[in-house]
Amino acid sequence: MNRMQHYSPKTLTEYHEIYSELRSKDIIIFAGGTDVMVGRYELPQDAIIIDISGIAELEGIEKKEDKIFIGSSTTLNEILNSYQIQNNIPILIKAIKTMASEQIRNRATIGGNIGNASPAGDTITPLIVLGAEIEIFSPESNQHRIISIDELFCGPCATTLKKGEIITKIIIPLLLDNTIIYYFRKIGQRNAMTITKASLSAIAKLSEGKIEWIRLAPGSVSPVVKRMSKTEEFIKGKELTPHVINQAKEIISQEISPITDIRSTKVFRMLITQNLLENCLKKIQFGPKF
Numbered sequence: 681m682n683r684m685q686h687y688s689p690k691t692l693t694e695y696h697e698i699y700s701e702l703r704s705k706d707i708i709i710f711a712g713g714t715d716v717m718v719g720r721y722e723l724p725q726d727a728i729i730i731d732i733s734g735i736a737e738l739e740g741i742e743k744k745e746d747k748i749f750i751g752s753s754t755t756l757n758e759i760l761n762s763y764q765i766q767n768n769i770p771i772l773i774k775a776i777k778t779m780a781s782e783q784i785r786n787r788a789t790i791g792g793n794i795g796n797a798s799p800a801g802d803t804i805t806p807l808i809v810l811g812a813e814i815e816i817f818s819p820e821s822n823q824h825r826i827i828s829i830d831e832l833f834c835g836p837c838a839t840t841l842k843k844g845e846i847i848t849k850i851i852i853p854l855l856l857d858n859t860i861i862y863y864f865r866k867i868g869q870r871n872a873m874t875i876t877k878a879s880l881s882a883i884a885k886l887s888e889g890k891i892e893w894i895r896l897a898p899g900s901v902s903p904v905v906k907r908m909s910k911t912e913e914f915i916k917g918k919e920l921t922p923h924v925i926n927q928a929k930e931i932i933s934q935e936i937s938p939i940t941d942i943r944s945t946k947v948f949r950m951l952i953t954q955n956l957l958e959n960c961l962k963k964i965q966f967g968p969k970f
């Protein structure tokens with residue numbers, strides 16, 4: 681790592697200029713570095729590190745009309761301490777509270793968690809159910825584009841970003857309805873400093889005892905995080921009786937494709953995803969104290 685060249689642009693224009701000179705090299709984008717440093721020995725020796733954490737345009741949290749814009753270099757602790765996020769996006773607060781430690785959250789960025797594209801990335805499942813959009817800067821065209829977060833991931837730890845492209849903002853549409861219920865729960869080896877074995881993010885609206893709509897995104901149980909459209913469709917319009925909950929658990933088990941790895945087994949992940957769904961649906965039906 682010591683022998684690697686590194687650059688620290690302060691603006692996107694500077695990033696564009698640096699990239700234009702180095703485009704033929706192996707470029708590693710570095711934000712907080714909490715994932716990059718873990719894999720540093722696997723990086724090519726002649727890789728060029730571009731530290732984007734000083735780029736002013738990538739910072740800050742802003743509410744404009746019915747959307748929240750989070751700069752990609754915003755750290756997890758800055759998000760946790762944001763009044764805007766606490767008031768408007770409680771599911772993101774719930775998820776980030778389970779992540780890493782105080783020290784890691786002071787460096788780790790939301791853009792890095794998304795850019796790492798792990799199926800276990802804990803900000804990803806809430807952003808999927810929130811219907812977030814991702815603003816991307818291309819140093820080739822010197823322009824921005826916006827895509828839905830669903831279009832960003834194409835495999836475990838793989839994105840559809842082209843070489844040099846960086847995430848600049850995360851755009852979250854606000855759900856202006858205070859009856860909406862948010863759920864996030866993560867199962868790991870222990871309660872703190874733990875990577876997800878399986879998790880579930882959900883947003884739902886209950887109306888006259890029935891589910892008007894629900895969005896579900898489990899973590900760490902498929903190559904990319906995605907919505908559970910068949911389970912959502914099945915639950916929609918129904919009262920959450922024990923029979924309905926059992927059927928929903930059966931359907932979600934057919935929508936996920938967990939694997940066995942160093943953190944957990946396929947069977948355990950399947951079982952806890954079903955149990956998380958049951959826990960989520962009971963909380964929606966009977967209230968948060970359930």
Ligand SMILES: Cc1cc2nc3c(=O)[nH]c(=O)nc-3n(C[C@H](O)[C@H](O)[C@H](O)COP(=O)(O)OP(=O)(O)OC[C@H]3O[C@@H](n4cnc5c(N)ncnc54)[C@H](O)[C@@H]3O)c2cc1C
Nearest residue numbers: 711712713714715716779780789791792793795796802847
């Ligand atoms: C001890 C420890 C505990 C952890 N616990 C958790 C946890 O509980 N949950 C969890 O989800 N993660 C966890 N992590 C992983 C990591 O901290 C997070 O993924 C973090 O959000 C990464 O952010 P970063 O800024 O450090 O990313 P970096 O390490 O700088 O980058 C990560 C990846 O994203 C790319 N990247 C960074 N910024 C951008 C951008 N703006 N646009 C495009 N690509 C970009 C980089 O090139 C790299 O591939 C943990 C890590 C450690 C070391």
